[in-house]
Amino acid sequence: MSEHPHPESEPSADGDDLQPERLLALIDDETRGMKRALAVQVPVYYFVWGGAWLLGYLLLWSAWPGSTSPVAVPGWLAIPAFAVLMLGAAITSAVVGIRSNRGIKGVSDFVGTVYGLSWPILGGTVAAIGYALVRAGISDDAAAIYYTSAYALLVAAMYLAGTLVWHSADQLVIALVMAVAAAVTGFFGAPANMLAMALIAGPALLIGGVIALVRLRRM
Numbered sequence: 693m694s695e696h697p698h699p700e701s702e703p704s705a706d707g708d709d710l711q712p713e714r715l716l717a718l719i720d721d722e723t724r725g726m727k728r729a730l731a732v733q734v735p736v737y738y739f740v741w742g743g744a745w746l747l748g749y750l751l752l753w754s755a756w757p758g759s760t761s762p763v764a765v766p767g768w769l770a771i772p773a774f775a776v777l778m779l780g781a782a783i784t785s786a787v788v789g790i791r792s793n794r795g796i797k798g799v800s801d802f803v804g805t806v807y808g809l810s811w812p813i814l815g816g817t818v819a820a821i822g823y824a825l826v827r828a829g830i831s832d833d834a835a836a837i838y839y840t841s842a843y844a845l846l847v848a849a850m851y852l853a854g855t856l857v858w859h860s861a862d863q864l865v866i867a868l869v870m871a872v873a874a875a876v877t878g879f880f881g882a883p884a885n886m887l888a889m890a891l892i893a894g895p896a897l898l899i900g901g902v903i904a905l906v907r908l909r910r911m
Contacts, residue, residue: 732908733788733804734858737811738866738901740784741847744777746894749840749886756836756883778815778843785811803857810850818842836882840889844874847893860907866900869893 754761755770789808822839830838851867854860873892877885 733808734854734860734863735901735904735908736788737785737850737854738897738904740781742894742897742901744781745847745897746890748774748777749890749894752836753883753886753890756886759883779812782812782815807850807853807857810853814846814850815843818846833882837878837885840885841874841878844870844877844889844893847897848874860904862900862903862907866896869896 751765751770752774753759754763754765755767786808789811790805818839822835822842825838826835848867848870851863851870855864855867870893873889877888877892879885880888
């Protein structure tokens with residue numbers, strides 16, 4: 693009479709999969725994947741805004757009356773180009789914030805979407821207030837100081853929010869740099885404030901992008 697092993701004595705593949713070590717490894721992989729999905733958008737924010745900031749404000753500075761720029765750019769070209777750069781950066785930020793959270797459900801999806809949409813919403817608000825001030829009769833120099841510092845303050849606020857979301861020290865540093873730039877460059881007067889903003893904020897954001905990219909590759 694042959695003996696048949698009881699079903700309980702046979703190894704279970706499902707039981708093996710539910711071992712604590714495997715569960716912990718699975719949870720760790722899922723967590724790392726979610727963090728990477730959220731963090732992948734951070735370098736984009738840095739690069740698009742850093743490039744827009746550096747090129748855009750250099751164009752405005754070179755076109756402003758009384759500028760010491762070695763190359764004179766006509767205002768009809770510099771002003772629309774600046775607007776396109778800022779609008780493009782805002783739209784890119786919104787698209788990246790929404791698309792990078794596809795497949796992620798729950799709080800992370802909500803946070804990423806709201807963060808991405810905040811860029812064009814707040815950017816449009818800054819532009820609308822500035823337009824209202826211009827219509828109210830403020831001078832061109834005053835408008836230049838407002839727009840330059842207001843957008844820097846917007847970026848500082850967004851990176852402070854990013855610090856809370858991604859717990860990244862580099863975003864905190866960039867936010868502080870942008871806040872200081874917003875506070876002090878206006879005292880230079882136009883168009884020197886534009887040159888100062890381009891040389892302070894632009895490189896700071898681009899360096900932040902490199903740091904964020906390196907950190908992302910190490911995840």
